[in-house]
Amino acid sequence: MRLIFLGSPGVGKGTFAKEVMAKKQIPQISTGDLLRNAMKLQTPLGIKIEGYMKTGELVPDELVLEILSERIHQEDCQNGFILDGFPRTIPQAESLEQKPDLAVDKVLKFNAEKEVIIRRLSNRRVCQNCGATYHLINFPPKVSGVCDVCGGTVGQRDDDKPEAIERRLVEYHQKTAPLVNFYQQRGLLVVVNANGEKHETMPQVWDVLES
Ligand SMILES: [Zn+2]
Numbered sequence: 001m002r003l004i005f006l007g008s009p010g011v012g013k014g015t016f017a018k019e020v021m022a023k024k025q026i027p028q029i030s031t032g033d034l035l036r037n038a039m040k041l042q043t044p045l046g047i048k049i050e051g052y053m054k055t056g057e058l059v060p061d062e063l064v065l066e067i068l069s070e071r072i073h074q075e076d077c078q079n080g081f082i083l084d085g086f087p088r089t090i091p092q093a094e095s096l097e098q099k100p101d102l103a104v105d106k107v108l109k110f111n112a113e114k115e116v117i118i119r120r121l122s123n124r125r126v127c128q129n130c131g132a133t134y135h136l137i138n139f140p141p142k143v144s145g146v147c148d149v150c151g152g153t154v155g156q157r158d159d160d161k162p163e164a165i166e167r168r169l170v171e172y173h174q175k176t177a178p179l180v181n182f183y184q185q186r187g188l189l190v191v192v193n194a195n196g197e198k199h200e201t202m203p204q205v206w207d208v209l210e211s
Pocket of ligand 1: 127128129130131132147148149150151152
């Protein structure tokens with residue numbers, strides 16, 4: 001089962017991905033992590049990538065695909081994978097499509113009303129020390145403002161303040177709308193209603209994956 005998850009910030013994609021990973025025994029593959037990891041390990045590809053990063057150039061799609069292709073041949077991907085952060089553009093989606101070993105089965109697009117997303121994101125709090133995330137209503141830290149994990153300060157990221165959320169959502173829709181059309185035309189897109197809580201969204205996901 002090779003999947004792509006699309007959805008705006010705050011829609012809950014990460015949470016849904018975790019559920020699918022656990023139940024279907026497939027990893028979530030973040031291209032950002034792969035690139036950082038290759039650089040850290042100084043693999044031949046990593047060294048090339050570092051060259052682009054250093055000069056501030058975009059890493060060519062071809063290189064990203066190469067590294068993705070290496071990754072999905074590892075054993076934990078034998079049941080499939082969930083792609084995270086790639087593709088982001090039509091050319092990337094097109095080149096992905098041309099690699100038979102990277103062909104995806106389904107693209108899940110999680111939709112939620114703007115008000116729902118704003119409510120979720122504006123209640124999000126993050127530990128400034130270890131990055132643990134909290135939610136003021138669903139998952140507050142035990143002691144207000146203090147991280148359960150490390151005792152660090154828990155606060156709101158500038159990105160999660162209302163003005164910034166509006167901007168992120170506009171940016172997201174501009175970038176992703178073409179991809180949604182692309183996968184719709186190919187009959188791969190399935191829309192999942194993510195307005196409700198996790199226990200309302202996940203049954204829809206399981207239905208999609210079983211069908
Ligand atoms: Zn912490």
